[in-house]
Amino acid sequence: MNCGHVALIGRPNVGKSTLMNHLLKQKISITSRKPQTTRHRILGISTSELGQIVYLDTPGMHGNEQRALNRYLNRTADTTLLGVDAVVWLIDGLVWQDYDDIILKKLEQTGLPVILVVNKVDKIKDKENILAFFDEAQHRFPFKCLLPISALKGTNLEKLEAALLPLLPECGLIYPEDQITDRSERFLCAEIVREKLTRRLGAELPYSVTVQVELYEELPHVTKIYIVIWVERSSQKNIVIGTEGEMLKKIGMDARLDIEKLIGQKVFLKLWVKVKKGWADNERALLSLGFNE
Known part of the structure; x- marks a missing residue:
């Protein structure tokens, strides 16, 4: 079986927690429309006949580190990259933000396989713009896969899991097959x-x-x-x-x-x-x- 850890990263409020909840078909991470709702690293476990994906929902990566809480959130997101086998990077919309360049540098340093996901694709009217964005993205970084999804509506989530499993090592289950999270x-x-x-x-x-x-x-x-x-x-x-x-x-x-x-x-x-x-x-x-x- 293919089993391993996958970090869900991205800027605040791009839909990381919503994505994990829908991948697990159970609510583990809290959600709201306000940025930085996630403050802790939340672990969610998806087990199937093909393997086990241990998702790590992280606080949004951001540039504002004026307060101790903001510095803690960024540290939590950064250190999550140290112990995973693959990364799913969520982007909301088809525009590169300034902080995305910083995220790219962090990913380059890890050497991890990365899947780029454009979330909330149901809100993008002209789908041809997605292809143009993906073409530009592939010139920025050697992504293993690029996918348009809607975390809320469940669009392409099966394709995402299918793309992730081959990136994980072959081993036995990390957690019991009926366990959903490590949180109490x-x-x-x-x-x-x-x-x-x-x-x-x-x-x-x-x-x-x-x-x-x-x-x-x-x-x-x-x-x-x-x-x-x-x-x-x-x-x-x-x-x-x-x-x-x-x-x-x-x-x-x-x-x-x-x-x-x-x-x-x-x-x-x-x-x-x-x-x-x-x-x-x-x-x-x-x-x-x-x-x-």
């Missing part, structure tokens, strides 16, 4: 809460918010989960809670329903909002909040 339910529940925060809140606030599980207790008929939502300023705390607690109630309800689907049991979810000043710009605070990959 505790971690996935925290991510679900952060997803609801990201979707409910305004454009900027999600980048000043993180979550931390304080209690995860599995009882015979209910699972108790206590989660702290950390913000950087008191004014942000008020926004997350909302008028008479309405925003926090909506976030909690959205999250609880998804968590119950995930673990298959009734959930008692309790959320608190606390202030940790400047946590996103403090390396020590990041470590204490679980940013330690």
Whole structure:
């Protein structure tokens, strides 16, 4: 069998998490329309009769490293390239961005086989432009394969997996065939809460918010989960809670329903909002909040 690790890389918000979820036919990575929703390296396992592909969903590669959190996200994406057998590079649209040249240099240094994928192809009206873009791309880098896909609609995902398998070494299964991820339910529940925060809140606030599980207790008929939502300023705390607690109630309800689907049991979810000043710009605070990959 062909089995190995594949990194999903690209700029923020190009659809890496959506792609992995649809490849696995199960939601592992949280998604939203806001860039940099993914903050941790998320592992997703796809096993078939032909082999096993271990996908690594990574934070978006970007040039803004002013804050400690941004530097952490880039480090996480970069170090993922050190331990994989192949790379899928997602691009949104048919235009090269400035940071794409930096990504190209990183890929050249690894010597890894790379598949270039243009996502959201359903939004491109003139399909001939795709061929012209691929022709230009092949002159920039010796890609093993170039594919137009739609992660959301599942277009060409089988072709992507078929192109990946021959790039992986021949070996036995890396993980049991029924395993989907290496992440715990505790971690996935925290991510679900952060997803609801990201979707409910305004454009900027999600980048000043993180979550931390304080209690995860599995009882015979209910699972108790206590989660702290950390913000950087008191004014942000008020926004997350909302008028008479309405925003926090909506976030909690959205999250609880998804968590119950995930673990298959009734959930008692309790959320608190606390202030940790400047946590996103403090390396020590990041470590204490679980940013330690």
